[in-house]
Amino acid sequence: MSDDTEIRPFRLDTPEDVIADMRRRIAATRWPTRELVTDRSQGVQLATVQELARYWSSDYDWRACEAKLNALPQYTTVIDGVEIHFIHVRSQHENALPLIMTHGWPGSVVELLGVVGPLTDPTAHGGTAEDAFHLVLPSLPGYGFSGEPSERGWDSNRMAGAWAQLMDRLGYTRYVAQGGDVGASVTDAMGRQAPEGLVGIHVNLLAGALGIKDQLPAKSEQERTALDALNTFMTDGFGYFLEQSTRPQTIGYSLLDSPVGLAAWMLDHDTDSYYKISSAFVDGKPVGSLTRDSIVDNITLYWLTGTGASSARWYWEFGRTIAAATAAGQAPPPVSVPVGFTTFPDEIWAAPRSWAETVYPGLAYFNEVDRGGHFAAWEEPELISTEVRAAFRPLRKS
Numbered sequence: 001m002s003d004d005t006e007i008r009p010f011r012l013d014t015p016e017d018v019i020a021d022m023r024r025r026i027a028a029t030r031w032p033t034r035e036l037v038t039d040r041s042q043g044v045q046l047a048t049v050q051e052l053a054r055y056w057s058s059d060y061d062w063r064a065c066e067a068k069l070n071a072l073p074q075y076t077t078v079i080d081g082v083e084i085h086f087i088h089v090r091s092q093h094e095n096a097l098p099l100i101m102t103h104g105w106p107g108s109v110v111e112l113l114g115v116v117g118p119l120t121d122p123t124a125h126g127g128t129a130e131d132a133f134h135l136v137l138p139s140l141p142g143y144g145f146s147g148e149p150s151e152r153g154w155d156s157n158r159m160a161g162a163w164a165q166l167m168d169r170l171g172y173t174r175y176v177a178q179g180g181d182v183g184a185s186v187t188d189a190m191g192r193q194a195p196e197g198l199v200g201i202h203v204n205l206l207a208g209a210l211g212i213k214d215q216l217p218a219k220s221e222q223e224r225t226a227l228d229a230l231n232t233f234m235t236d237g238f239g240y241f242l243e244q245s246t247r248p249q250t251i252g253y254s255l256l257d258s259p260v261g262l263a264a265w266m267l268d269h270d271t272d273s274y275y276k277i278s279s280a281f282v283d284g285k286p287v288g289s290l291t292r293d294s295i296v297d298n299i300t301l302y303w304l305t306g307t308g309a310s311s312a313r314w315y316w317e318f319g320r321t322i323a324a325a326t327a328a329g330q331a332p333p334p335v336s337v338p339v340g341f342t343t344f345p346d347e348i349w350a351a352p353r354s355w356a357e358t359v360y361p362g363l364a365y366f367n368e369v370d371r372g373g374h375f376a377a378w379e380e381p382e383l384i385s386t387e388v389r390a391a392f393r394p395l396r397k398s
Helices: 016-027 046-056 062-070 109-120 156-169 182-193 206-217 219-235 240-246 247-257 259-267 271-283 292-305 307-326 353-359 381-395
Strands: 074-079 081-090 097-102 132-137 176-178 198-203 339-343 365-368
Touching: 016 259, 016 292, 046 198, 062 292, 074 156, 081 109, 081 381, 097 109, 097 156, 097 182, 097 381, 109 132, 109 156, 109 240, 109 292, 109 381, 132 156, 156 182, 156 247, 156 307, 176 182, 176 381, 182 198, 182 206, 182 240, 182 339, 198 292, 206 219, 206 247, 219 353, 240 307, 240 365, 247 259, 247 307, 259 271, 259 292, 271 292, 292 365, 339 353, 339 381, 353 365
Parallel strands: 097 132, 097 176, 176 198, 198 339, 339 365
Antiparallel strands: 074 081, 081 132
């Protein structure tokens, strides 16, 4: 597909036979025996996945999610040879600040739907008109409704460059960026590239901690707790990360062939999120906005778009980018725009301020909130919206 600058409206219309095939495959699942432990130490628990599968095949309505997405302005445009899907909601308020917000893995634009109202229409959500944003929510290349890269090299740096092109194409000459998970890595790269027009970034995962673990402060109790959590992740919670960063194609066959296999793989991300998601299904007690429907909406999007393998390849690109930089002794360029960071207490490693300042010297905004985990925008959309408003408030034009 050649590059052009046209922006095309996008509307989702899933064929009924595709949904029927998905339900048939769920019903035909071959189940393993129950795990031999009472926790998730052997992986996603049988009771959790079986209840998810029951709900998915019998009670769940994909058409409701489809209608929710189609109620928002969606578009596609080709950037650097890849068709990029994005939601673009302009605020009704004058002088709204343009914001590009990036999801992660195993997320999608579904995890960001809860922030659309609070960020674009703050007066209806406890904010003021001066807090309004024009919101751009792109699907990462290889994820969701965006196209798959057909060549190597689509790491966070290249995605960051694509986002700068997207904002330029939309006519935004002054904007900010936010992200968590993979989106934090892409947003971090945007801050280091500092394209013309970008005036600040906010992230809620300190992705940079992975590469400088031994250089992070570990004197206070909070710092030692964070380091213990980071070490635990890199020894006992790293399975999906290691597989996807080394053999994404191998796991891709299962992710494209079995809806339940895909669901289990996506649930096995981090301990806190897993138990919250499990609670929604097994106990019928959702935490925040991690409801049965929103969880299955996200899994179904991955299934219907067939992006299990292509989304995993970002990790392969990430691993090679880091390895090449390490081998060359290259430190990343500094971030030259103001950086905001929010620590959510249930994050995989809840970064203290000293860590955020190590990764981002001259940190412009920092706050620790009282609830929420790794998928902050998904779980606590109102709370992260409040944080995004606060972080970017000083950057608004007077």
